[in-house]
Amino acid sequence: MDFFSHQDQARKRTGQLVILFVLAVLTLIFLLNILVAGFFWFDRYGSFNPADLGYIIRSIPAEQALLVSLGVLVVVGGASLVKWSMLSGGGKTVAESLGGQQLTPETNDFYEKRVLNIVEEMALAAGMPVPPVYLLEDTSINAFAAGYQPSDAVIGVTRGCMEQLSRDQLQGVIAHEFSHILNGDMRLNIRLMAILFGILFIGLLGRILLEAALNSGRRRSSSSSSDNKNNPAPLVAVGLGLLVIGYGGVFFGNLIKAAVSRQREFLADASAVQFTRNPDSIAGALKVIGHGAGSEISSPERNETAHLFFGQALPFKFGWFKTHPPLEERIKRVDRNWDGQFIAPQKRTDAEAEAPDIAATSAPASRVAELATAVSMTTGMAASLSSSTLADIDMIVDQLSELAHETYSARALIFVLLLAPKSSMTHLHQMDLIRASQGNDLYNLVSRLITLAERLPAKERLPLVEKSFPALKQLSENQYQDFRNTIGQLAKADGDIDIFEWCLYRLVVRYLEPTFSEVKPVKAKYKKPEQLSDDIAVVLSYLAHYGHDNQEAAEQSFNAGVTAADFDGNSIQLQTLDIGTLKPLNQALTKITEAYPHVKGRIIKAMAACVKADGQLRVVELDLVRTMAAILESPVPGLFDEE
Template sequence: MDFFEHQDRARRNSKKLTFLFILAVIGVVLSVYVLLGLAVTGYNVKMADQDKNIDLIALLTNWQILLTVGGGTLLLVGGASAYRISSLQGGGQVVASSLGGRPLQQSTTDRDERRVLNVVEEMAIASGIPVPPVFLLEEEGINAFAAGYTPQDAVIGVTRGCVQTMTRDELQGVMAHEFSHILNGDMRMNIRMIGYIYGIMVIGFIGWQVFRIALYSGGSRRNNKDSSPIPLIVIGGGLIAIGAIGVFFGNWIKASFSRQREFLADASAVQFTRNPHGIAGALMQIGASPVHGEIKNPAAPEFSHMYFATGATTMFSGLFATHPPLEQRILRIEPRWDGKFPKRRSPKSVVAASDASAEKEESRKKKIAKGVTILAGIEAIGQPTPSHLSLAHKLISEIPDAIKEASRNPYGARAVLYALLLNREPVARRQQLAQLEQHAERGLAKMTEAIAAEISKLDEQHRLPLVDMTLGALKSLSPTQYNGFMANLDVLIKADNKIELFEWVVVRVVHHHLGPPDRSRPKYHSLEKVSAQCSMLLSSLAWAGQGEPAAVQSAFDAGANALNVSGLTLLPPDKMRLSELGKALDVLDLVDMSLKKSLIQACAECIVADHQVTAGEAELMRAIADSFGCPMPPLFPPGS
């Protein structure tokens, strides 16, 4: 199953979840309607004359009353669900903060925290997504989670027990599992589950309030024979029961969806790292711990389906288990496991074990010598391989420490991106630095110039990883800082009165990941309706990688044949404007995910028509994949 199939599966599961939620809400509406009917008729029997009794059947079949009660209940449940989902619109940081997490600073000198940050950074570069912020939960239990709507707003959460107990191999297995959830579209459905169950819970909450009002007001009504708290008690108790039953089935639905996704994420982690002992060892350490994966924060049960391991237990833990038993997960990864959990490690033994696993990891990476071609990169979208992880490790290790440190904080990250865009021509370069002296934060111009001198010594293949490394830090910019930063980028790019391909790619990638999130739904279900944009896309790629008209036509034809859309035409070079390509990509982003797969495959065929991939083509391909919401791993071979 590839990235696009995972996305389709996630959408199908989301539709199933919505359908089941609608059924649950319909059940709640009918239950509330029947409850009110029983309460009204019961009260009437007691208070009115027999000849004025209200007929229950007639009451329940009154469509006006049904619409009123049903509409009110739907509005209540739907409104509560929408409110809870909107409260999580801030992405994964909202979830992590709700659980008491604090963001890890990239400048940390704590050995355990540094190890986690390094692993996450490698995983992100290998996956082709921005490095996500990492939040630490001061919890003894061994657990982790990924939260957010998209890779752009995702965060990784990890407990103190996890960072102190896991070796580097095991941490890598855990993080690969969480990155699988990010790449496979599971996070959005996790947020929806929270909102849906919250909406049903509101019925029970209102029931408790009605019940309390009835009890507290009972004493004042004792002298009034015409007024009795019993109907309110019945209504309140009934609403509590309805809410409890609704939550029961909601949690059952949540658990049934979550268990299969955990097996899938475990398998993806093994595929990513090619090291089953890593994730299996992590699961064994959870089994060996006296507190297992428990998270004690009061908000933990609401987010139970997001964790790496079971993080909260309830009265119905067996029925509502969002994770398969540890034993089943381990046996699927290591069928020969003897069923015995190892002794719990001490922090000192973790350091020694981490050093040993680091040596094994280096040895394993040296054995992975397979090149990462453009077509391999296409196949690995959303499913990075050990080759990509090895390549990411190599690229990061080759970047000077001073540049890496700068890219990991908001101030230095801006200098790194400015440095990537500095012109080699002296006149334009002086103009760019003067702009930074005037409009950027104090000292950034000098820092930019110093970093540019170091970047000039690096190969072009390090440019995109550097961009990815800065994005995590730049997410903390305020709106005012972000606007100023983007304005400076614009001036740097226009200093020589032309826009280079790499400059356009940088702005496109940065805006995609740091700008307002795009939650547009698919609008086009056929590429025939966007053939003009397809022509612009393939023409841009053909002209970017070729010089001779015959070679350009050949590259275009290769992409057009793979796409199989009528009316595609190679556009002349004077029509090739990056601004027009940007507009075309915005339109093509509105096609179905399955069609995006065809588009990306056609782009790949266009690029490899001459049997080579230039740095410009690889960078343009990354911008295209980013625009389509498809995280693309790096495309350069490790030996380059």
């Protein structure tokens, strides 16, 4: 699945929506000018004849037309910007507006642990860190993905989705939502919300005026006054006109939104099948919805957010307003041999039999003393095991993964991964930094983790960092700033930044920063790779040099990347770099983030070919590619499947 081309399609859809939005606003301006002119005509003559409409339009003063036009632009544009600002918090803001509650790894609930486990699996398969998961208390089966970009994405599921689907079916639903993230649909969906709110605001103003006029009329009728100057009829007419015009715009806006959403749902279904390699997973989930559980959402915000969901969130029966294709059509597209029969929801006993390890697992200890005891025992066990045994390594990875799921111990885990060897003076300095900045309790926990972390294979370190992000997003803003400062100090403690330290720090900033500050999506600027030739050369040169010990091998690797992406070999050539500094790489990546998705796709393809050229995939190469793809907001599932 070429996710980059679909991201470009989503961007083009956004451009089309902007054109439609402009046309809608121009129509609003025209109609409101007529409405205002009619109001003044009625106020002057006391009556209105439709036959006079042409004359009324021709006699609209230029000053009046200008004022009305500016008023519409200010109101619609201002309302859209306000809504955009309200959504600036990204996926978290959308999830909370729907009434979602974030699930925490400490939960003892079987279903909650299972869905968190599936989301983690899907995230690692997609090459992106694990997004937070939010639960909606609806018995129907539905889910959504929200956010501007992968770094602030969240996944939402209803309780019905979590409890009525089998593990495979739930995996299909989550894969569908990850496909929306990878296809670039999330930003398109949020822009739809902001644009439609701007048009809707005209209708809301009309309703306010209409209610005010009707209330004024009731007060007037209850009094003895018959002053014509207080006649509410013109205000009623204006309010009613604004209501009709505003909601008429929303009517057509919703038609556009539904049409766009239906096509993106077909794409996400197809992507999910390729993602899971199991058509029965998503088809099974759709069949359970059709069995009777349904997908309708009860949240008051469902009208604005219906296009975000996995299934039809609104009760509309009229096809044009459905944000999702018919259920039967979606099933037939992924299961061509479907016999028309739906599937009953899974029972809890069957679910627990399907995943007994989750049913039996308790939540990780959240208190420092309990964590310290558990880690101390495991560390002692690890020290006595053979490092060459695969089962031993799995045990170490599992234990550290458990610690990555708890907010307090996740910090200790990140710190211990940055420590220099115990025999060095740098190590002692780093431990002093941890004690000074984080306190004795966290210092003691880090001390207990050292032996365990030393036995962790290098290739497992960065995935472990990515697993910790949902827990680290639970930090307070002050805790996060202290955490970020500490990892920066630990990385610089020896006066040098190695590749793993650079990767860890860049991932932390990329995926945690949006949680603690306003999300600012990067605007695409560069449509052609020729505009980024020097920057692409820098990125590929770093990959080639770090992956090879000699110039000849580095050049072969570099050229393989250039050829695979069909770049111009005359303008993109291997550069001689001081790989002791990463400043040129940071500068190049900053510029490349402003490239269009199809350009980023070619760069990712070049990076993959570069590191695969000699048939050996080194840990440093894999870490660099994963991190640079994350910086470019371009995670790609299955990039190294053949390895």
